Amino acid sequence: MRHTLSVMVENRAGVLARVAGMFSRRGYNIESLAVGTTENPKISRMTIVVEGDNHVIEQVTKQLHKLIEVIKISDITDEEYVGRELVLIKVNADTAQRSEIMQIVDIFRARIVDIGYKSLIIEATGDQSKITAIETSLKPFGIREVVRTGKIAMVRGPKTKLE
């Protein structure tokens, strides 16, 4: 099963290397990892999506905890949360195809952020299923390049993860 871990770490050089190294060393598979600063400049948050059964996730969590710079780990998979990913898609677009593509963009509430001679760049945010859906819809036109941020997530309601 796919789990989403929200991990608070100290905002220091080398932390990402430690976390990523732990995953590869112990043979765990990171599906995506997104990292950025938080409201507290000393702390960064990593949102890690990892595939594994309960035993694997338990070990991942415990091994992450052993890293001194990891402050808090929450497995939010079963919580109510907002999960988002940003994707940029460069798609082939002749003048003839543009209006059709723009319709698709509208349907997904995505945006066109760049127009080139024979291509468009489309920006979309959403959960994983939406991102997959828009990718599938654009495929027939010929996708040239995809850049995804990996998922970020926040638990719903007033509570914050450091409380």
Place this chain on the structure above:
Amino acid sequence: MVMTGAQALVRGLEAEEVDIIFGYPGGAILPVYDALINSSIKHILVRQEQAAVHAAGGYARLRGKTGVCIATSGPGATNLVTGIANAYMDSVPVVVITGQVSTEMVGTDAFQEVDITGITHPITKHNYLVQDTKDIPRIIKEAFHIAGTGRPGPVLIDLPKNVAENECWEEIPQRINLDGYKPTIKGHPSQIKTACRIMKEARCPVIHAGGGIVGSDAASDLIKLAESIQAPVATTLMGLGAIPADHELFLGMLGIHGTTAANRAVSECDLLITIGARFDDRVTGAVGKFAPDAKIIHIDIDPAEIGKNIRVNVPIVGHVKMVLQAINNQVEKGKRSQWLARIKRLKEEAAYSYPEAGKTLTTRGVIERLSALTKGNAVVTTDVGQHQMFAAQFYRVKHPRAFLSSGGLGTMGYGFPAAVGAQLADPKALVVCITGDGSFQMSMAELATAKEHNLPVKVLVFNNNCLGLVRQLQHFYCERRYTAVNMTGNPDFVKLAQAYGVPGYRISNVEEIDQVLEEALNNGKLSIVECMIEKEELVYPTVLNGKGLDEMVISTGGYYGE
């Protein structure tokens, strides 16, 4: 007071009550060596950096206090790597300080630059690349805290040369503030209660004691528990000494070269109480066949060890000593005459699990005599190989912290530098290094270190002119196709001793054992005793790959396992 970063570092070490550091100098670490001149800290110059970590580890394990070692950048730092990995696997508290090229050179492949923090990520509990001189006092304090608390382990501090030279105005902080590091000390009360209930219900419990007992000074608490619930105790290699070998509840070491008694008892038990151990594959054999009928209580300070290799029924995370004290306060005394009678029988059988050696000089024969002559009171260090297993089986260790061996990593070359560290940790102790001709040659350069400081370490070299344990593997797994195991270029170890100006002895037959040992043990000097052993001696029992502990191979007949 204004100091240099290097002076601040030395002051930080002094504040941690460091009295000895093991090291080897070089360019990038020059400022620190300069600052050490005016310090009370004694520096022991080893002959290769790996020995500095092993010695610091030996010191730490005997003394129960964090060991410190120091080396220069580049090759100095990489030479430490095996030693650091060894300390990591065996949870030994060591602070390692390395020099680094100046910050403006970092990342340029400068002369003697290596990314030692990157290299040691997987083998340190934590490490630091010091970026700013003002951080030094805090980092030193944190490093000792991290190394010595929770599950102990090595912490490395990489110190760029300019950071060591710059001025430091910062004082040592009063408090440590590590949001991400709060080891659980107290065991969960309801888990402890459950454990006590299960102990009461068990008919045939066995305690499986590991290095965590020794490291947390919980030997007396362990013995108290064993006696009150009447459970026999099997230890891991790291746990030897946690209970005196002559205690009637002691089963010996368990595992793939464990005693028959320990392995059978563990296979038969209905409750296994694992304390400060981590179910290493050398201990369990085939995991699926390990303690098949047992419920398992697992007590350990490291939550990541619980459920890692084996499912447990009652996990208790906490400081082993605290948890044992809590258990001892509420557990009901047990009486298990039937089970103890069975244990007694298993132990008697175990006494005959080796064939008679007769007049052949054997490793175990010498170690049995060493054990008798020293009454189990020596501090024994070992290298890695057959001699190590014989030492674990036949040296009757009486005290915790008195058996120092490389467990998790199985590092040849550990024994002698560890003995150097141990002798410095306790100058009055009788320190005996049990080694093989292969292992000793990995660190015999340290004879000079021991000589220089008049350390009366006794080195027993079991010379079978081969890499015995690998030869044994080839015996069992490669149909006796022996390859790359003969040590044909061996030196004369007696003459080697003479070359260093210290006594050298040779034991060639059974009659010489006592006389030579008595003389060597009592001469007050660094000594080498070379014991001439035949290649064919095999370690028994042995559990072959994929087998369970109760499927161990016991001697297959003749002395040499024919």
